[in-house]
Amino acid sequence: MDRDGDAVKTRVVKRPQMSLGERIYFATIVKGLLLTIRHFFGVFGDLFHWKTKTTAITMQYPEERWDFKDNFRGAPALVMDQFGREKCVACQMCEFVCPPKAITIWPAEFATTDNNVEKYPDRFEIDMLRCIYCGFCEEACPEEAIFLVKEAELVHTEKKDFIHDKKKLYQMGGIREDRILKWQHK
Amino acid sequence: MTYVLGKLLHIVIVAGAALPGLAAVLVWAERRVSAFIQDRLGPNRVGPAGLLQPIADLLKFIFKEDVIPGHVNKTLYVLAPAMSLVPALVAFCVVPYARGMAIADVNVGILLVFAISSIAVYGVSIGGWAGNSKYSLLGGVRASAQMISYELALGASCVPVFLVVGELNMEAIVAWQKANGWLVFYLFPAWIIFLVSSYAETNRLPFDLPEAETELVAGYHTEYSSMKFALFFLAEYIHMITASALSVTLFFGGYELPWVTLPGGAWGTVLSGLVFFGKISFFLFLFIWVRWTLPRFRYDQLMNLGWKILFPASLVVVLATAGWIAMVTP
Numbered sequence: 001m002d003r004d005g006d007a008v009k010t011r012v013v014k015r016p017q018m019s020l021g022e023r024i025y026f027a028t029i030v031k032g033l034l035l036t037i038r039h040f041f042g043v044f045g046d047l048f049h050w051k052t053k054t055t056a057i058t059m060q061y062p063e064e065r066w067d068f069k070d071n072f073r074g075a076p077a078l079v080m081d082q083f084g085r086e087k088c089v090a091c092q093m094c095e096f097v098c099p100p101k102a103i104t105i106w107p108a109e110f111a112t113t114d115n116n117v118e119k120y121p122d123r124f125e126i127d128m129l130r131c132i133y134c135g136f137c138e139e140a141c142p143e144e145a146i147f148l149v150k151e152a153e154l155v156h157t158e159k160k161d162f163i164h165d166k167k168k169l170y171q172m173g174g175i176r177e178d179r180i181l182k183w184q185h186k
Numbered sequence: 187m188t189y190v191l192g193k194l195l196h197i198v199i200v201a202g203a204a205l206p207g208l209a210a211v212l213v214w215a216e217r218r219v220s221a222f223i224q225d226r227l228g229p230n231r232v233g234p235a236g237l238l239q240p241i242a243d244l245l246k247f248i249f250k251e252d253v254i255p256g257h258v259n260k261t262l263y264v265l266a267p268a269m270s271l272v273p274a275l276v277a278f279c280v281v282p283y284a285r286g287m288a289i290a291d292v293n294v295g296i297l298l299v300f301a302i303s304s305i306a307v308y309g310v311s312i313g314g315w316a317g318n319s320k321y322s323l324l325g326g327v328r329a330s331a332q333m334i335s336y337e338l339a340l341g342a343s344c345v346p347v348f349l350v351v352g353e354l355n356m357e358a359i360v361a362w363q364k365a366n367g368w369l370v371f372y373l374f375p376a377w378i379i380f381l382v383s384s385y386a387e388t389n390r391l392p393f394d395l396p397e398a399e400t401e402l403v404a405g406y407h408t409e410y411s412s413m414k415f416a417l418f419f420l421a422e423y424i425h426m427i428t429a430s431a432l433s434v435t436l437f438f439g440g441y442e443l444p445w446v447t448l449p450g451g452a453w454g455t456v457l458s459g460l461v462f463f464g465k466i467s468f469f470l471f472l473f474i475w476v477r478w479t480l481p482r483f484r485y486d487q488l489m490n491l492g493w494k495i496l497f498p499a500s501l502v503v504v505l506a507t508a509g510w511i512a513m514v515t516p
């Protein structure tokens with residue numbers, strides 16, 4: 001009975017009874033064996049290219065790689081504009097926002113002020129052993145100078161190789177079409 | 187003297203090279219077949235098609251630190267792997283793997299196999315005891331109960347073969363099958379019982395309760411590492427080879443082919459060896475195939491199957507065969 005004193009309706013769930021064939025096991029075992037052997041020959045066929053669609057889902061890693069999407073958050077890198085000029089103005093926004101303090105910037109001033117830009121990073125280092133790939137630097141940058149690129153496999157044998165310097169950062173970032181073009185107009 | 191030396195050489199080649207080598211290939215096959223069944227590729231980098239993977243594994247086992255945990259019974263701990271490997275190797279000695287090529291062509295043949303393979307229980311249960319941990323002890327206890335239970339059904343399922351052939355000698359059984367056709371066609375139920383119990387005897391899935399990694403970590407060899415673990419591993423695979431060899435010899439015509447008569451002399455020996463190899467390959471594949479198809483039995487189900495189904499069934503088969511022979515022989 002439930003709380004109001006009404007009779008509670010119960011529903012009898014019928015459990016399926018195993019038929020004799022199932023209780024003897026052998027027919028079902030053979031069925032299972034046929035299923036697994038189908039998969040076996042499916043992958044076997046892959047090796048000899050019997051069919052167009054592959055059964056094996058294994059990715060042969062160093063030769064085949066993931067095709068990362070454009071918004072993939074890999075290693076952060078600096079980019080240049082379409083004229084091959086440095087976009088970073090060493091404002092250090094990224095350095096301040098970076099949660100694990102992976103970025104270190106040594107700003108420097110231009111001797112002349114002919115163009116619109118006053119500062120540039122003399123040295124720009126990202127310690128990839130500290131970086132957590134959060135993408136805050138990309139969000140914080142007012143100049144759209146730093147981006148997280150698709151590079152995701154950082155393997156080195158020396159600890160110091162994990163500190164990406166400016167050259168490495170520009171090499172990874174490459175050129176990105178710029179809409180601001182601060183060098184030409186304010 | 188030359189006889190003794192020849193036998194020694196024979197033993198060294200079979201027990202020191204052929205069986206471990208075949209077991210190594212089997213490990214590779216196990217991993218690749220399991221991968222294929224699960225839509226993966228498996229180890230395919232070391233050597234052509236990954237065939238050198240067992241060698242890499244072996245090197246790893248050899249160079250691993252040989253840890254003897256502080257809490258174990260040292261003597262038994264060191265002894266157990268050898269005690270499980272040696273019976274596995276010895277049991278193979280009566281199997282005629284090619285024409286006239288059994289190491290020991292003894293008249294009691296198959297009885298020797300059963301006698302030796304019962305000793306294998308000691309290796310497993312002592313290994314479980316020596317580990318001095320609850321998981322390995324449970325594994326060892328399970329192994330001994332399971333192997334003793336299924337030995338009965340295994341032994342009883344072979345009796346019809348002896349009744350029909352009238353001999354225990356393995357070569358004689360092969361010769362009979364050459365003359366009259368494979369015994370599996372006469373004694374199919376006996377073969378099924380033999381197959382199922384041999385899976386239980388070798389501790390292979392669906393009867394790998396002694397290992398049962400979901401419940402017992404790794405069962406009787408939980409505390410073992412490096413080469414000692416490898417010996418247990420090797421013993422399991424050599425048991426598989428012996429079980430397949432017995433299945434082939436007792437029920438599938440051994441090293442002879444039906445209809446085709448192999449030539450005599452040295453060529454005949456080589457060819458019959460190849461025939462035998464081909465036949466046991468199928469059974470080894472079946473071992474692996476079944477392992478990656480069926481889930482593990484529960485322990486009570488295992489005991490039920492052994493004592494309430496297989497053992498009575500094998501007795502019935504023995505009686506039926508005896509009655510059949512009594513009827514047809516005048």
Ligand code: SF4
Pocket residue numbers: 076094097098099100101102103126130131132133134135136137138
């Ligand atoms: S991704 Fe995050 S952690 Fe890495 S450098 Fe940028 S802000 Fe720092």
Ligand code: SF4
Pocket residue numbers: 087088089090091092093094095105140141142143144145146
């Ligand atoms: S990368 Fe962007 S945020 Fe960082 S210093 Fe340069 S301009 Fe400023």
